Amino acid sequence: MELSERKSSMADQVWEPISNLFPPHPAVDPNVGAKTNLSFIPRVQLAEASKADFGVRPMVAQHNLHESDMFSDAALIDLLDRFPRKNLYALTMGTDPTRAEENRLALNEGVSGADLLRAVKKGRFWLNITRVDRADGGYRQLIDELYAQLAAQIPGFAPDFSQGSLIISSPHALVYYHADAPASVLWHIRGRKRVWVYPALDERYMTREVLEDIHAGVRHEYLSYEKSYDDGAIVYELEPGQWTAWAQNAPHRVTNLDSVNVSLSTEHFTAQSRWRARVYTANRFLRVRFGLRNLSAREQGAGAIAKTVIHRLAAKVGLDPAQVKRHIPTLRVDADAPGGVVPLGEPCVASKVGN
Numbered sequence: 001m002e003l004s005e006r007k008s009s010m011a012d013q014v015w016e017p018i019s020n021l022f023p024p025h026p027a028v029d030p031n032v033g034a035k036t037n038l039s040f041i042p043r044v045q046l047a048e049a050s051k052a053d054f055g056v057r058p059m060v061a062q063h064n065l066h067e068s069d070m071f072s073d074a075a076l077i078d079l080l081d082r083f084p085r086k087n088l089y090a091l092t093m094g095t096d097p098t099r100a101e102e103n104r105l106a107l108n109e110g111v112s113g114a115d116l117l118r119a120v121k122k123g124r125f126w127l128n129i130t131r132v133d134r135a136d137g138g139y140r141q142l143i144d145e146l147y148a149q150l151a152a153q154i155p156g157f158a159p160d161f162s163q164g165s166l167i168i169s170s171p172h173a174l175v176y177y178h179a180d181a182p183a184s185v186l187w188h189i190r191g192r193k194r195v196w197v198y199p200a201l202d203e204r205y206m207t208r209e210v211l212e213d214i215h216a217g218v219r220h221e222y223l224s225y226e227k228s229y230d231d232g233a234i235v236y237e238l239e240p241g242q243w244t245a246w247a248q249n250a251p252h253r254v255t256n257l258d259s260v261n262v263s264l265s266t267e268h269f270t271a272q273s274r275w276r277a278r279v280y281t282a283n284r285f286l287r288v289r290f291g292l293r294n295l296s297a298r299e300q301g302a303g304a305i306a307k308t309v310i311h312r313l314a315a316k317v318g319l320d321p322a323q324v325k326r327h328i329p330t331l332r333v334d335a336d337a338p339g340g341v342v343p344l345g346e347p348c349v350a351s352k353v354g355n
């Protein structure tokens, strides 16, 4: 497909932002380019000793995405210019990792890809290019290839769906302590960052009720965090060419070191991870609707099936209406402002797309 065709086909796409909601197994997006042959061959390397750790405990391994032109400044600017802005989020933050409430959404509509990249290099925020695999056939193909190689190397790993978001973030930017509902892999491509990973499904780090809410999509993933949690964390300093994974739902946080960072965050779904989501979502429904607390979190067996059937039937008749939390924008990106963002309402001085 020609670039111009791809540009126009992406313009009108609408989809939900990536969230803690488990998406249904989607049909193929007709807007994604059918076959985009990658200009390089992605390689996933995983030491024999790490294979048993995948999805069970934190681990680090290697890849070669940092050698690809897909993540050069020019390619990122082209992607940003083509990407539907309603699905691109710019989020600033404070400096205290205990104050997640300082996370603020900045509008980016009308700011060129070049200016977005310039702003992220000089400012302190991150760009979340959500579901990049739906907007660009090359990313879809890349993620498929990465998971095919993971599945080929890890005994018993059989994802039935994957998706990804590209994260471009400023020097010293941070991601607050949080837990994601889906299982994920972080493919680090440019810059250096420090990642703290905390024990999964451990009530000292996140209560079960909070995780139920995250699976149900009724709250943001950010969690209350105390410095003392770090005593139980495993810490990595990621460099380009490394990837990391941990157990599904393990809380984690990230701080960039002194460079712009580019990472591909992928999420994958398996029969087991879908059962996790169903059981936690059903438990939340039964807790909120009927006051039933401390229900079993077992993901197999008659109890798990019964709860999920009850929840599904209740949702069908409208007893569990969907609620999704969203950030409210208070800033907008301005590449000419010292921090790369300004409060909404201030006159914009950066150049615009098409100017």
Ligand SMILES: [Fe+2]
Residues within 6 Å of the ligand: 178, 179, 180, 252
């Ligand atoms: Fe995360």
